[in-house]
Amino acid sequence: xxxxxxxxxxxxxxxxxxxxxxxxxxxxxxxxxxxxxxxxxxxxxxxxxxxxxxxxxxxxxxxxxxxxxxxxxxxxxxxxxxxxxxxxxxxxxxxxxxxxxxxxxxxxxxxxxxxxxxxxxxxxxxxxxxxxxxxxxxxxxxxxxxxxxxxxxxxxxxxxxxxxxxxxxxxxxxxxxxxxxxxxxxxxxxxxxxxxxxxxxxxxxxxxxxxxxxxxxxxxxxxxxxxxxxxxxxxxxxxxxxxxxxxxxxxxxxxxxxxxxxxxxxxxxxxxxxxxxxxxxxxxxxxxxxxxxxxxxxxxxxxxxxxxxxxxxxxxxxxxxxxxxxxxxxxxxxxx
Amino acid sequence: xxxxxxxxxxxxxxxxxxxxxxxxxxxxxxxxxxxxxxxxxxxxxxxxxxxxxxxxxxxxxxxxxxxxxxxxxxxxxxxxxxxxxxxxxxxxxxxxxxxxxxxxxxxxxxxxxxxxxxxxxxxxxxxxxxxxxxxxxxxxxxxxxxxxxxxxxxxxxxxxxxxxxxxxxxxxxxxxxxxxxxxxxxxxxxxxxxxxxxxxxxxxxxxxxxxxxxxxxxxxxxxxxxxxxxxxxxxxxxxxxxxxxxxxxxxxxxxxxxxxxxxxxxxxxxxxxxxxxxxxxxxxxxxxxxxxxxxxxxxxxxxxxxxxxxxxxxxxxxxxxxxxxxxxxxxxxxxx
Numbered sequence: 001x002x003x004x005x006x007x008x009x010x011x012x013x014x015x016x017x018x019x020x021x022x023x024x025x026x027x028x029x030x031x032x033x034x035x036x037x038x039x040x041x042x043x044x045x046x047x048x049x050x051x052x053x054x055x056x057x058x059x060x061x062x063x064x065x066x067x068x069x070x071x072x073x074x075x076x077x078x079x080x081x082x083x084x085x086x087x088x089x090x091x092x093x094x095x096x097x098x099x100x101x102x103x104x105x106x107x108x109x110x111x112x113x114x115x116x117x118x119x120x121x122x123x124x125x126x127x128x129x130x131x132x133x134x135x136x137x138x139x140x141x142x143x144x145x146x147x148x149x150x151x152x153x154x155x156x157x158x159x160x161x162x163x164x165x166x167x168x169x170x171x172x173x174x175x176x177x178x179x180x181x182x183x184x185x186x187x188x189x190x191x192x193x194x195x196x197x198x199x200x201x202x203x204x205x206x207x208x209x210x211x212x213x214x215x216x217x218x219x220x221x222x223x224x225x226x227x228x229x230x231x232x233x234x235x236x237x238x239x240x241x242x243x244x245x246x247x248x249x250x251x252x253x254x255x256x257x258x259x260x261x262x263x264x265x266x267x268x269x270x271x272x273x274x275x276x277x278x279x280x281x282x283x284x285x286x287x288x289x290x291x292x293x294x295x296x297x298x299x300x301x302x303x304x305x306x307x308x309x310x311x312x313x314x315x316x317x318x319x320x321x322x323x324x325x326x327x328x329x330x331x332x333x334x335x336x
Numbered sequence: 337x338x339x340x341x342x343x344x345x346x347x348x349x350x351x352x353x354x355x356x357x358x359x360x361x362x363x364x365x366x367x368x369x370x371x372x373x374x375x376x377x378x379x380x381x382x383x384x385x386x387x388x389x390x391x392x393x394x395x396x397x398x399x400x401x402x403x404x405x406x407x408x409x410x411x412x413x414x415x416x417x418x419x420x421x422x423x424x425x426x427x428x429x430x431x432x433x434x435x436x437x438x439x440x441x442x443x444x445x446x447x448x449x450x451x452x453x454x455x456x457x458x459x460x461x462x463x464x465x466x467x468x469x470x471x472x473x474x475x476x477x478x479x480x481x482x483x484x485x486x487x488x489x490x491x492x493x494x495x496x497x498x499x500x501x502x503x504x505x506x507x508x509x510x511x512x513x514x515x516x517x518x519x520x521x522x523x524x525x526x527x528x529x530x531x532x533x534x535x536x537x538x539x540x541x542x543x544x545x546x547x548x549x550x551x552x553x554x555x556x557x558x559x560x561x562x563x564x565x566x567x568x569x570x571x572x573x574x575x576x577x578x579x580x581x582x583x584x585x586x587x588x589x590x591x592x593x594x595x596x597x598x599x600x601x602x603x604x605x606x607x608x609x610x611x612x613x614x615x616x617x618x619x620x621x622x623x624x625x626x627x628x629x630x631x632x633x634x635x636x637x638x639x640x641x642x643x644x645x646x647x648x649x650x651x652x653x654x655x656x657x658x659x660x661x662x663x664x665x666x667x668x669x670x671x672x
Contacts, residue, residue: 213656215667226652275668283668309645316562320549331551332611
């Protein structure tokens with residue numbers, strides 16, 4: 001597979017961008033890029049009519065704004081995306097299996113693909129399909145969720161942590177410039193795998209526990225000593241697994257355990273009773289991103305011989321919650 | 337505190353027995369003792385009118401039988417129990433705090449108290465109130481639950497594992513004779529603490545997971561590889577904690593890990609999709625026996641310096657389920 005050609009923006013500073021996956025994250029960052037002057041198309045399925053009728057309404061802690069009706073280039077099929085400079089995949093990881101058919105038609109010779117998704121081994125999958133040279137990862141540290149169709153509630157934060165699948169600094173700088181140029185808070189990681197594990201340090205305990213404890217917010221976890229202790233143990237296991245993974249890949253980067261725990265718990269304290277995306281999916285009966293956020297890290301740890309009992313427990317229990325949602329695990333019908 | 341005096345049965349072979357706690361277990365074993373000719377009184381609160389009107393209907397794998405209306409000596413207050421030879425406490429451990437006031441009036445000089453309950457540190461509590469010499473433990477290995485008021489469904493098994501709080505073999509033999517004389521399957525443990533941990537080897541994983549996985553039966557746990565693996569890890573942690581506890585108490589008894597896992601999983605395979613008592617409590621929104629079955633073992637392990645991460649996780653998550661039931665932990669109200 002060949003590297004992507006240089007970007008050929010239609011006019012200086014203006015990129016052609018396509019966003020696949022119009023959840024809260026994809027809609028928000030796509031709208032920010034459009035507001036910054038880029039040519040953005042959105043692949044929208046469920047909410048297409050609503051988005052065409054009312055545009056995109058971004059209610060953001062950083063300032064509300066609207067892409068008006070008629071001002072959102074929303075398309076129903078991948079063919080409508082063209083072959084952009086940047087193809088941002090903001091699908092849920094549960095839809096990763098269908099990503100090839102959704103993204104493939106839009107990948108031209110100059111197209112770069114950004115996995116704006118949670119979890120581990122996401123770029124690796126895209127790289128198998130499209131070649132690692134054109135693949136990037138982006139992790140959004142953002143408290144955000146969707147309201148009614150066409151409305152996004154951006155509650156807090158918004159930093160993007162990005163990297164290139166081959167850790168090519170010139171390529172990473174291209175994505176950095178695009179995002180920073182749109183006024184977004186962006187940090188480039190010299191090591192995308194490190195950045196993935198760093199994000200998992202939050203997602204594993206807080207997404208995992210928010211579902212395993214029955215659909216609760218971050219404040220409930222922090223306020224309950226046994227749940228809080230469980231969150232910390234899970235986080236420390238992610239650090240151990242991540243560091244073993246980095247070492248096995250020849251990287252000298254290491255996640256600092258105590259500092260990570262202190263920083264992420266302090267951060268979470270500021271979030272209010274934040275509903276993780278996984279808790280919202282759980283409470284709405286939607287598929288859970290359990291394999292990308294818990295299954296892949298647990299399997300990575302097992303392959304490396306790292307013992308991660310708390311992660312194992314969260315994986316089994318959140319997976320069971322997902323099976324219940326799908327009707328593949330039935331609860332008891334009490335007789336009495 | 338003085339030891340209990342010798343039993344003074346009203347006629348040879350006939351004991352005066354009182355059962356406090358008329359759940360499935362208390363009702364079943366009390367009815368079996370009455371059927372064997374003993375004078376049994378039942379302290380019944382919620383279902384008193386129903387039991388007086390229709391008696392006790394035992395639908396048992398070992399043969400159905402009925403204590404007819406008028407043939408059940410059911411009383412509403414402890415004062416009605418008299419001071420029996422044997423006072424069987426079959427309360428849920430969540431009611432252990434109220435046990436002193438319920439049992440106390442019925443404890444005469446010759447009364448022996450049997451804790452027919454799950455969990456750890458149950459006899460220890462009764463012994464603080466009534467003296468260890470008169471306190472016994474009994475664990476029921478039985479698949480049983482309550483139907484409509486006055487009806488008990490005894491599905492499978494029924495063995496009682498018993499011991500004396502001071503491990504006095506003569507005392508243990510007295511209880512053994514009472515129960516075996518009623519045709520019950522009874523095994524006397526020379527070491528009650530060992531017997532408690534042995535029972536926890538099943539209760540911790542299967543009661544715990546049946547709730548943590550959302551209210552599922554044993555078959556669902558066994559059929560799902562990650563849940564099954566979690567059950568085994570929890571069981572092995574109980575073995576470790578139990579053996580450390582026994583060692584710390586100067587006992588040479590040890591739970592055999594591999595044999596326990598093999599035996600209890602084989603046993604559980606024969607249970608069908610059994611609903612644990614804790615799963616039924618969870619699905620009915622009743623208090624969960626989380627402290628006796630999970631909290632006390634976890635605290636014992638912590639005090640002994642034994643690492644039990646799977647038990648820790650089950651404790652925190654089942655406790656959270658109990659808090660949700662009580663309304664002390666609220667789930668998210670999804671906005672979208």
